[in-house]
Each structure stands twice: as C-alpha cells, then as structure tokens.
Amino acid sequence: MAMEDSILTFPEQFTYDPAIENAEMLADQFRHFVLAGMGGSHLHADLLKDHDPSIDLFIHKSYGLPNEAHHPPADELEKDRTLFIASSYSGNTEEVLDFANDVQARGYALACVATGGALIDLAVENNLPYIQLPDTGIQPRTALGLALIALVKLVQPDLLPDLHALAKTIDPAALRPRGEEIGELLRDHTPIIYSSSNNSSVAYNWKIKFNETGKIPAFYNIFPELNHNEMTGFDAHKTNEQLSGQFSFIFLRDENDHEQIQKRMDVTKKLYEKRGFTVIDEILHGTTFFERSLNSLLTADWAALKTAEIYGVEPEQVPMVEEFKKKIA
Numbered sequence: 001m002a003m004e005d006s007i008l009t010f011p012e013q014f015t016y017d018p019a020i021e022n023a024e025m026l027a028d029q030f031r032h033f034v035l036a037g038m039g040g041s042h043l044h045a046d047l048l049k050d051h052d053p054s055i056d057l058f059i060h061k062s063y064g065l066p067n068e069a070h071h072p073p074a075d076e077l078e079k080d081r082t083l084f085i086a087s088s089y090s091g092n093t094e095e096v097l098d099f100a101n102d103v104q105a106r107g108y109a110l111a112c113v114a115t116g117g118a119l120i121d122l123a124v125e126n127n128l129p130y131i132q133l134p135d136t137g138i139q140p141r142t143a144l145g146l147a148l149i150a151l152v153k154l155v156q157p158d159l160l161p162d163l164h165a166l167a168k169t170i171d172p173a174a175l176r177p178r179g180e181e182i183g184e185l186l187r188d189h190t191p192i193i194y195s196s197s198n199n200s201s202v203a204y205n206w207k208i209k210f211n212e213t214g215k216i217p218a219f220y221n222i223f224p225e226l227n228h229n230e231m232t233g234f235d236a237h238k239t240n241e242q243l244s245g246q247f248s249f250i251f252l253r254d255e256n257d258h259e260q261i262q263k264r265m266d267v268t269k270k271l272y273e274k275r276g277f278t279v280i281d282e283i284l285h286g287t288t289f290f291e292r293s294l295n296s297l298l299t300a301d302w303a304a305l306k307t308a309e310i311y312g313v314e315p316e317q318v319p320m321v322e323e324f325k326k327k328i329a
Contacts, residue, residue, distance in 0.1 A: 091117020
C-alpha cells in the first residue's frame with residue numbers, strides 16, 4: 001500500500017477486533033507488563049504509557065530481558081502476575097525473538113503479537129497466547145492503530161471502546177494541508193521536535209516519521225529538561241554558528257500541559273527566534289488524549305511525506321535498515 005493510502009485509511013485500523021489465540025493460557029491476575037519491541041513495534045506501548053502512567057508497563061528495546069531492576073519480583077505470587085509481551089510487526093525482529101526465547105527459558109508468562117514470522121511460529125509451537133495482526137502490507141510505523149488495539153486487548157481491555165470510537169473521530173484528509181505546510185517550512189532544514197514529558201511519545205514519533213518517511217535527520221527533546229542543557233547549544237556565536245544554522249524547531253503545544261511548561265515554551269520560542277531560528281507551533285487538538293496524539297501524528301505523516309517529495313526520495317521503504325539487517329544476519 002502506498003504511503004499516502006496508508007495515511008488516508010489509518011482510521012480504519014480502529015475497527016480492528018483482535019482475537020487472542022490460546023487465551024485460556026492467560027491468567028486473570030496480571031498486574032505487571034514488560035513489552036519488548038523495536039522501532040515501530042514499541043511506539044504503541046509508548047503512547048499507552050503516556051496515556052496512563054499508572055499502568056505498570058516497562059518497555060524494553062534490546063536483546064534478552066531487561067536488567068535486574070525490571071525482572072519480575074522475587075516473590076512467587078508477583079512473578080505469576082507479570083506478563084511479558086513480545087511485539088514484532090514482522091515477527092522476525094532479532095532482538096524481540098531473543099527476548100521471547102529468554103522469557104520461555106525462564107518459564108515466565110509470555111504473549112506474542114505479530115503479523116506472522118518466527119514469533120507466531122514460536123507461539124503456535126509452544127501453545128502460547130498470541131495475537132496475529134492482519135498483514136495489510138503497510139509499514140510498522142503506519143500500523144500504530146492495529147498494534148495499539150492489540151496491546152490494549154492484552155493489558156487494559158476496558159479501553160477498547162474508546163479506541164474503536166477513533167475510527168469516526170479522526171480525519172487524516174483534513175490534516176493534510178497543515179502537514180504539508182510544515183513540510184514546506186522545513187525545506188532545507190533539520191527538524192527538532194519539542195514537547196512536554198506528557199507527550200514525549202508523540203514527539204519521538206514525529207522524529208521517526210521524518211527519519212523513515214522523509215529520509216532526513218530529525219531529533220526530539222522534552223521540556224523542562226532541555227532548558228537545562230540542550231538550549232544552550234543554540235546560543236551560537238560567529239565562531240560556531242554554522243553548526244546550528246540548518247536546524248528548525250517544532251513545538252508540540254498542549255493546553256493540558258502544566259502552566260509552567262507552557263510558559264517555558266513561550267520563553268524558549270522567543271529566545272530561539274531572537275537568535276534567528278524558525279519555530280513552528282503545532283497545537284494538539286482533540287477531546288481525548290488519543291485524539292490529540294493521533295491528530296498530531298497524522299499531521300506529522302503529511303509533513304514527512306511532503307519532505308520526501310521535496311527531496312525526491314521514496315517514502316515507504318527503509319532500504320538502509322534492510323541493508324543493515326542483511327549485514328548482521
């Protein structure tokens with residue numbers, strides 16, 4: 001599916017009603033969750049964690065299990081209340097398979113989420129609970145809705161009606177003009193996306209879209225931390241101004257942010273503009289956290305697609321990632 005079509009049909013993902021195979025193997029008392037995923041296969045978990053920080057969900061982005069601080073507690077009852085989730089859109093992600101095998105070897109509870117591949121084979125062979133996502137041919141970064149619903153089915157099923165409602169409340173086509181405007185404003189510049197910590201997953205996802213769809217460098221950071229360090233790197237002088245001259249900034253603004261965060265954004269914008277930088281205010285809008293987040297991310301999709309058009313690059317595939325995978329195989 002072409003990237004443009006993936007964006008336009010994105011709301012349809014929220015009609016998805018996942019089935020948990022071998023669901024009888026899942027205990028009812030899970031209180032702790034550890035999800036392993038790389039790239040587009042952990043973005044949904046980041047978003048869920050930002051939506052509800054009270055969920056005991058640790059997101060692991062490497063081989064094996066997390067360090068000892070994030071292993072199940074020594075108490076046997078608490079071990080039984082921890083569900084490990086292996087998330088890989090393709091089902092063949094090296095790090096996630098290593099995680100799944102390690103979980104299996106230790107006898108911990110494991111569930112798998114993928115479109116197919118070795119991860120689903122592992123689940124079938126070992127009678128593990130799993131959700132097989134529909135393989136629609138889209139890239140993992142554009143399958144955010146499918147992955148989010150599958151995760152919520154495992155972790156917080158009471159949230160499913162709210163997610164299904166998004167199929168009718170988000171409108172990608174309406175967001176296209178603003179996204180393309182941002183893409184044009186960024187012509188010949190490297191974007192840095194700033195947000196509050198409450199929206200860090202959204203800011204990070206903006207960066208990913210510019211990297212993978214637009215094929216350009218992009219970076220992100222969060223308030224208030226950046227005011228204590230990164231900001232000073234843009235107080236350029238004649239001797240080093242060439243290092244920062246190609247950067248522009250996108251501030252993701254949310255009326256629900258702490259009032260001091262909003263003030264920090266205002267002041268930082270003035271300081272940056274005084275030093276000649278372009279700062280684009282992008283206001284998150286919607287009645288719920290997920291509406292605001294997804295409206296923003298769809299705007300990012302259009303901005304990144306416009307960037308790909310500007311530089312004449314193919315927006316969907318990620319050939320450098322595929323080349324890398326072949327070299328480490």
